[in-house]
Amino acid sequence: MNIHQYIINDVEPLDIKSQMCKAQEIFSQLTYSHLPILEKGAYLGCLSENDAHCFESGQTLEVVKYSFTVFHVKEDTHWLDILAVFAQNQSNIMPVLGKNNEYLGYYELKDIMELFNDAPFMNEPGAVVVLQKGSTDYSFSEVAQIVESNDSKIYGCFVSAYKDHLSEITLKLSAQNLNAVLQTFRRYNYEIVSAAEEDSYLDTLKERSDYLNKYLNM
Numbered sequence: 001m002n003i004h005q006y007i008i009n010d011v012e013p014l015d016i017k018s019q020m021c022k023a024q025e026i027f028s029q030l031t032y033s034h035l036p037i038l039e040k041g042a043y044l045g046c047l048s049e050n051d052a053h054c055f056e057s058g059q060t061l062e063v064v065k066y067s068f069t070v071f072h073v074k075e076d077t078h079w080l081d082i083l084a085v086f087a088q089n090q091s092n093i094m095p096v097l098g099k100n101n102e103y104l105g106y107y108e109l110k111d112i113m114e115l116f117n118d119a120p121f122m123n124e125p126g127a128v129v130v131l132q133k134g135s136t137d138y139s140f141s142e143v144a145q146i147v148e149s150n151d152s153k154i155y156g157c158f159v160s161a162y163k164d165h166l167s168e169i170t171l172k173l174s175a176q177n178l179n180a181v182l183q184t185f186r187r188y189n190y191e192i193v194s195a196a197e198e199d200s201y202l203d204t205l206k207e208r209s210d211y212l213n214k215y216l217n218m
Contacts, residue, residue, distance in 0.1 A: 003079050006112065007096050007105040013038045014047070014061060021057035023047055036095045036106060037061055037068060043095055043103045045070035072097050075104060079115050082107060121156030121172045129178075130160070130193040131169045131185060138167060138190070146188060147173060150180040168193060 013036035014023055023035055027049045034046035045068030047061065055064050072095040073082050086094055092109040116122060131143070140157060147154050153174040161168035173181065182195055 003082075003112075003115070004075060006107055006115075007075075008108065008111075009105040011035070011106075013043070013095075013103060015039070016044060016060075016062045016065070018061050019057065020052065020055045020059045020061065020064070023052045023061065024057055027052055032093045033091045034069065034089075034093050036093075036103065038103060041103070043072060043097060043101070044068055046091070046093075046095065071095070073107070075099070079112055082112055083116065086112065119156070124155045124172070124174075126155055126172055126174045127178050127195065129171045129173055129182065129185075129195045131171065132166050132191040132193050133169070133189065135162065135165050135167045138169065142188065143169065143171070146184045147171070147181055150177045150184055152177050152181050 011026065011030065011032070014026075016037055016039040026032075026035060032049070034048050035052075036046055037044045044065070047064075047068055051064070051067045055067075069089065071085060071089045071091070073085055075096055075098050077085075082094060086092070086109050094107040094109070094112075096104045096106055098104050131138075143157060144154060155172040155174070157169065157171050159167050160170040178195075182192055185192060
């Protein structure tokens with residue numbers, strides 16, 4: 001996947017000698033959360049929109065250098081890691097630096113999100129299954145073996161949460177043989193936190209519960 005094509009330079013980074021009014025004007029025209037700041041061509045950090053509107057318009061950026069937030073990705077950073085940096089900094093713009101730390105441009109969050117949306121995890125038809133098991137009691141190799149031994153396929157798999165020494169694992173699977181996959185997970189002591197409606201095990205439990213309630217109410 002060639003992510004470099006998403007590097008853009010529609011908005012030029014501001015020079016440290018620029019006045020704050022220039023940043024304020026750009027923010028008023030665009031929806032960017034941050035703007036990159038350079039000094040003699042070298043990337044210093046980003047000025048946030050919230051901070052920009054708190055300063056006097058006649059001040060230079062150099063005076064408020066202490067308020068810059070320093071974050072960036074490199075040109076060879078994987079798009080999943082880029083998404084993580086976006087989230088960590090609550091930004092919708094991401095400066096990109098080259099191998100020698102030269103400023104190359106920036107990514108927009110919406111462009112990187114489109115890459116995620118194009119991944120099989122998002123657009124392949126299938127079933128989302130959420131499992132839970134002790135953090136030291138599972139392995140991805142075991143998860144894959146259970147799925148593939150039932151002639152199903154994994155489109156994506158990641159740890160979605162940790163809680164009380166338990167790991168929550170989210171899977172995107174092909175829909176075929178889903179019931180067999182789920183029942184095999186149960187035999188391996190995985191808890192099914194959520195799954196598709198086709199889970200016949202849950203349907204059976206519901207039917208038995210309804211029957212028991214009907215019997216008790218006779």
